[in-house]
Amino acid sequence: MTEEAAFAFDDSDLLPAIAQDVDSGDVLMLAYVSPEAVEQTVETGLAHYYSRSRDELWKKGDTSGHVQHVQEVRVDCDGDAFLYLVKQEGGACHTGYESCFYRQIEELNEDSTAETQIVAEKVFDPEEAYE
Amino acid sequence: MTEEAAFAFDDSDLLPAIAQDVDSGDVLMLAYVSPEAVEQTVETGLAHYYSRSRDELWKKGDTSGHVQHVQEVRVDCDGDAFLYLVKQEGGACHTGYESCFYRQIEELNEDSTAETQIVAEKVFDPEEAYE
Numbered sequence: 001m002t003e004e005a006a007f008a009f010d011d012s013d014l015l016p017a018i019a020q021d022v023d024s025g026d027v028l029m030l031a032y033v034s035p036e037a038v039e040q041t042v043e044t045g046l047a048h049y050y051s052r053s054r055d056e057l058w059k060k061g062d063t064s065g066h067v068q069h070v071q072e073v074r075v076d077c078d079g080d081a082f083l084y085l086v087k088q089e090g091g092a093c094h095t096g097y098e099s100c101f102y103r104q105i106e107e108l109n110e111d112s113t114a115e116t117q118i119v120a121e122k123v124f125d126p127e128e129a130y131e
Numbered sequence: 132m133t134e135e136a137a138f139a140f141d142d143s144d145l146l147p148a149i150a151q152d153v154d155s156g157d158v159l160m161l162a163y164v165s166p167e168a169v170e171q172t173v174e175t176g177l178a179h180y181y182s183r184s185r186d187e188l189w190k191k192g193d194t195s196g197h198v199q200h201v202q203e204v205r206v207d208c209d210g211d212a213f214l215y216l217v218k219q220e221g222g223a224c225h226t227g228y229e230s231c232f233y234r235q236i237e238e239l240n241e242d243s244t245a246e247t248q249i250v251a252e253k254v255f256d257p258e259e260a261y262e
Contacts, residue, residue, distance in 0.1 A: 001248070001249040002237070002246060002247065002248055002249070003234060003247050003248075003249055004244055004245070004246060004247070005234055005236070005244060005245050005247045006243065006244045007243040007244065007245070009243060016147050016161060016212075018149055018158055018161060020158055024156075025155075025156025025157075026156075027149055027151055027158060027214055029207070030147060030149065030161075030207065030212040035243055038239065039239060042236065042239055072235050072236075073235070073236045074232040074233075074234060074235050074236065074250075075232070075234050075236055075245065075247065076160070076161065076231040076232050076234075077224050077225065077226050077228075077231045077233070077234075078231075081147075081161040081231075081232075083158055083232040093208050094208065095208050097208070100207040100208045100209075100212075101205040101206070101207050101212075101214040102205075102208070103134060103136055103205060103206050103207075103208075104203050104204070104205050105136070105173065105203075105204045105205065105206055106133070108169065108170060108173055112137065112138040112140060112166055113135055113136060113137045113138065114135070114136050114138070114206065115133060115135060115136075116133065116134050116135070116136045116206065117132070117133055117134075118132040118133070118134055119205075
């Protein structure tokens with residue numbers, strides 16, 4: 001069944017996109033996308049995002065080589081979030097972990113910090129990947 | 132190994148949180164959380180979010196009964212996104228699908244819309260759940 005979806009980009013013309021490993025099912029990262037980032041992702045089959053800190057379109061893996069081959073792009077019910085189903089080269093996280101979500105919260109503190117447990121192993125050396 | 136994490140809440144005191152089904156691995160939804168929503172989630176073991184449209188703390192399933200039992204809360208490398216690993220009662224999406232990401236983009240149009248394919252089956256009748 002087909003349906004037309006409308007994207008609800010916010011005032012900054014951005015929306016969040018989740019990258020999920022299509023094989024393991026692991027949620028790898030959350031980043032933001034502009035309309036152009038979504039277009040480039042669909043067109044090239046490689047995940048593109050929009051860097052809010054650098055204020056520019058960003059092809060994931062441009063520096064590290066850790067590109068994401070996008071098998072599917074999904075959009076949610078409200079058209080305000082995307083899901084990229086990807087095959088990840090190397091690891092998604094700049095810290096060397098496969099997933100950016102490598103820390104499990106054990107206890108919340110008062111000041112918006114938390115004690116966490118690291119629940120993953122590094123898959124690459126970030127100093128080599130980003131030198 | 133343990134690590135202290137700092138949360139980077141934005142100017143609105145919100146951050147995105149992804150809910151993932153801990154059994155199937157399906158990404159169920161993306162919503163926003165306030166510090167209080169994270170606290171309530173950790174304290175009660177039931178997923179809480181912050182509704183931007185209603186401007187209030189929101190316990191998922193309050194109306195529909197489709198609560199999310201949270202097994203783990205993870206935080207990402209930059210402390211600006213959360214991942215809830217949940218056991219979902221009923222379905223996560225108000226449309227009746229298990230996941231809000233039930234549409235796969237097939238073709239982008241010029242005007243921030245897209246042709247999509249529906250890639251899931253409804254798991255409940257939204258008219259009954261939200262009457």
